[in-house]
Amino acid sequence: MTNSPEGPFAHTPNEKGKWHLLKDHLRGVANRAREFGEKFEAGDWCELAGWWHDVGKINPRFQAYLRECFSDPQSRHKGPPHSIIGALWAIKAKADGLGLILAGHHGGIPNLSEFKSVRLSRAQGRSEEHTPELQSH
Secondary structure (H helix, E strand, C coil): CCCCCCCEEEHHHHCCCCCCEEEHHHHHHHHHHHHHCCCCCCHHHHHHHHHHCCCCCCCCHHHHHHHHHHHHHCCCCCCCCCCHHHHHHHCCCEEEEHHHHHHCCCCCCCCCHHHHHHHHHHHHHHHCCCCHHHHHH
């Protein structure tokens, strides 16, 4: 990633060639979500959703995916899932509603039974593989 700051990153470079750092993206979304949520007395929950919505992008495989997209923009790339990690954290914290929002922030909110029986069973163990890296950032 030539001329890029130290990652991890949230997105490939913008039209000006600037990489979007994951920490900046999460902070910005969390702050904005809090502002919106405060209008209906849910600022804390909305801020948490902002912090957790893309936390799975810290996965080294997702970071490699971003590098592939940058180095070969003409090819169609598919990255590893990232939104499920924050959703798993929410479910473990007994915040099922937040988990549904996080799991569905790209493809639509699933129903709770489908989410717990299908998506979570496929994703079990993925959150633990990212926890040590997250604690060091």
